[in-house]
Amino acid sequence: MKKYLLVLLLTGLNAQAETYYIDGATGDDLHDGLSPSSPWATVQRAAETLVAGDTAYIRGGVYPLYLHPSVRELAPQNSGNAEQGYITFAAYADETPILDGGNRTPSVNGLVSIRDKEYIRISGLTVRNVDDGNEGIGIYVENARHIVIDGNHVHHTDSSGIQVFTKSAMAGAPCADITIDGNDVEDTNRRGPNEMITVSGVDGFEVRNNRVHNRQVGSHGGEGIDVKQGSRNGSIHHNEVWDLNTDAPGIYLDAWDQLTENIDLYANWVHDIDTFGVYIGSERGGVLRDIRIYNNVINDNRRGAIMLADESSFSGSEPLEAISIFNNTLVANSVALGWYGAITVENPYVDGLAIRNNIAVGNGGYQISDYPASTRNVVIDGNLLDGDLGDDDQGRIDSGLDLSGSPLFTDAANGDFSPQAGSDVIDRGSNGAIPNDRFDQDGDGDTGESLPYDAVYASRIVNGQVDIGAHEWAPAAVISNPTPTPTPTPTAVPAEILTPAPTLLSLGAPANGAVLSADDTPTFRWEGAEDSLFRFQFAWLVDGVLSDIYTIPASGWGALTELRPATDTWRAFAQRMAREQARVYWRVAERAADGSEVYSDIRGFVVGQ
Numbered sequence: 138m139k140k141y142l143l144v145l146l147l148t149g150l151n152a153q154a155e156t157y158y159i160d161g162a163t164g165d166d167l168h169d170g171l172s173p174s175s176p177w178a179t180v181q182r183a184a185e186t187l188v189a190g191d192t193a194y195i196r197g198g199v200y201p202l203y204l205h206p207s208v209r210e211l212a213p214q215n216s217g218n219a220e221q222g223y224i225t226f227a228a229y230a231d232e233t234p235i236l237d238g239g240n241r242t243p244s245v246n247g248l249v250s251i252r253d254k255e256y257i258r259i260s261g262l263t264v265r266n267v268d269d270g271n272e273g274i275g276i277y278v279e280n281a282r283h284i285v286i287d288g289n290h291v292h293h294t295d296s297s298g299i300q301v302f303t304k305s306a307m308a309g310a311p312c313a314d315i316t317i318d319g320n321d322v323e324d325t326n327r328r329g330p331n332e333m334i335t336v337s338g339v340d341g342f343e344v345r346n347n348r349v350h351n352r353q354v355g356s357h358g359g360e361g362i363d364v365k366q367g368s369r370n371g372s373i374h375h376n377e378v379w380d381l382n383t384d385a386p387g388i389y390l391d392a393w394d395q396l397t398e399n400i401d402l403y404a405n406w407v408h409d410i411d412t413f414g415v416y417i418g419s420e421r422g423g424v425l426r427d428i429r430i431y432n433n434v435i436n437d438n439r440r441g442a443i444m445l446a447d448e449s450s451f452s453g454s455e456p457l458e459a460i461s462i463f464n465n466t467l468v469a470n471s472v473a474l475g476w477y478g479a480i481t482v483e484n485p486y487v488d489g490l491a492i493r494n495n496i497a498v499g500n501g502g503y504q505i506s507d508y509p510a511s512t513r514n515v516v517i518d519g520n521l522l523d524g525d526l527g528d529d530d531q532g533r534i535d536s537g538l539d540l541s542g543s544p545l546f547t548d549a550a551n552g553d554f555s556p557q558a559g560s561d562v563i564d565r566g567s568n569g570a571i572p573n574d575r576f577d578q579d580g581d582g583d584t585g586e587s588l589p590y591d592a593v594y595a596s597r598i599v600n601g602q603v604d605i606g607a608h609e610w611a612p613a614a615v616i617s618n619p620t621p622t623p624t625p626t627p628t629a630v631p632a633e634i635l636t637p638a639p640t641l642l643s644l645g646a647p648a649n650g651a652v653l654s655a656d657d658t659p660t661f662r663w664e665g666a667e668d669s670l671f672r673f674q675f676a677w678l679v680d681g682v683l684s685d686i687y688t689i690p691a692s693g694w695g696a697l698t699e700l701r702p703a704t705d706t707w708r709a710f711a712q713r714m715a716r717e718q719a720r721v722y723w724r725v726a727e728r729a730a731d732g733s734e735v736y737s738d739i740r741g742f743v744v745g746q
Contacts, residue, residue, distance in 0.1 A: 197232030217256025228261030247277025296329030303338030471501030503527030
């Protein structure tokens with residue numbers, strides 16, 4: 138999955154690829170579309186024309202797809218391929234094209250519809266007004282493979298904002314290799330079923346960096362992110378899900394009636410949901426197996442943080458197997474309601490349950506519940522508990538399995554749940570609770586090593602011992618006899634990070650000297666040789682003292698050509714930088730195919746108050 142950005146970069150190197158332009162204000166579908174001065178008028182014209190490697194840039198403005206005489210959606214007619222690259226439909230630079238459905242029923246399920254196609258990318262579009270009363274979807278993918286949906290804003294739909302579905306009754310192979318990255322999804326499922334982001338029956342997926350929020354209307358479905366019904370071999374990470382007020386959980390894993398397995402749910406921030414933050418179940422008897430839930434921050438949800446559910450409407454077995462819940466930070470859930478707590482186990486068919494290294498503090502009726510007597514192969518230990526303690530909480534503390542104490546959060550009121558020096562969570566976790574890096578998060582090719590990162594891409598284990606909770610604490614490095622810098626500027630680079638010397642590796646945004654905001658998560662971009670691997674490095678300077686130099690991936694190299702922090706990660710980091718009046722510096726290291734290494738120039742930024 139990590140390599141898809143590199144594949145997209147290589148797409149532009151295909152000598153036969155064409156670049157087309159669409160402008161609803163000045164275009165004409167009789168033009169050749171090959172330059173901004175001779176654009177097409179409609180996305181439908183592009184959808185029927187583009188072939189492997191081609192890109193269509195869509196200028197800003199509203200495109201009323203519902204007015205087309207026959208095709209009321211963007212539906213690619215051809216596929217890309219691995220050799221020539223993706224077919225890409227993308228926003229023109231710094232402009233916002235709006236695909237408007239007019240709240241009328243599209244010709245097919247979605248206003249953007251990808252059916253039985255491969256290597257398609259939808260990027261940077263606004264997709265809106267599919268509230269048609271007939272299960273209208275914003276972006277719909279069916280029986281398709283190698284699909285990237287990134288940077289879009291989808292809102293006001295009858296059913297899902299983004300839905301990826303394998304339908305066995307339809308032609309084509311099942312969905313596989315799906316990336317849903319950096320989208321903003323809100324005000325969906327106003328009347329129709331399914332979820333705000335739905336992944337169903339997909340083999341190989343990554344749902345990351347999305348913002349899912351603001352569902353105030355609707356009584357069917359409407360979970361924030363739902364991975365279900367035969368999906369396998371994928372991850373849900375660094376998403377923020379919040380402000381869902383229609384009795385649907387933030388993130389849902391549901392086997393339904395099919396084997397659903399090998400899924401990691403990590404480093405998400407789920408908060409202010411009117412029911413549970415994360416919900417795990419098997420509504421119709423399918424096996425949900427090998428699920429790992431870790432490094433998440435789940436707070437201020439009305440019912441509770443994590444629920445292993447017993448589906449009352451189904452009378453059969455609901456098997457959950459090998460469920461691991463570790464190193465999460467679970468705070469202030471079910472406070473007003475008081476019925477539930479941080480982790481609730483109601484499902485009586487669980488075989489293999491580990492609850493370890495979690496912070497569970499200030500939750501309602503208890504912190505971690507008891508479990509049904511039929512539950513098998515259970516390990517609960519090493520959790521830090523504080524607040525209202527149930528009998529089982531107190532029993533584990535008394536027996537030494539769990540701990541009591543204070544996590545000493547940095548600024549919980551403003552969403553920073555990282556520990557401060559002196560916190561009772563530091564070096565108190567069990568390293569044995571940290572499993573292998575099966576999806577190779579750091580891109581070093583070693584899936585047998587332990588997980589490398591905490592919730593904010595810092596090293597998961599520092600000083601040889603893992604902390605409890607989603608964040609790992611590490612002391613800032615103090616440089617001996619630093620050169621005094623009474624008035625440092627973003628472009629004044631400390632000598633400690635100047636070696637090796639900068640080279641011509643190309644950096645994109647943000648610009649040097651930028652003033653960034655804690656409320657606007659940036660994307661750091663760069664370009665290098667097509668076969669290279671990369672590392673992103675950053676450090677910050679406060680009163681002439683330089684921090685450690687942090688590297689992503691922490692070990693090894695990755696094929697990433699951009700980095701966008703999770704929203705909560707960026708907010709916490711940026712707020713700290715603003716408080717400390719720090720200057721932050723970043724660069725990228727490139728490792729070529731021959732093993733040689735070069736570095737980009739160094740850029741600096743500050744965070745505005």
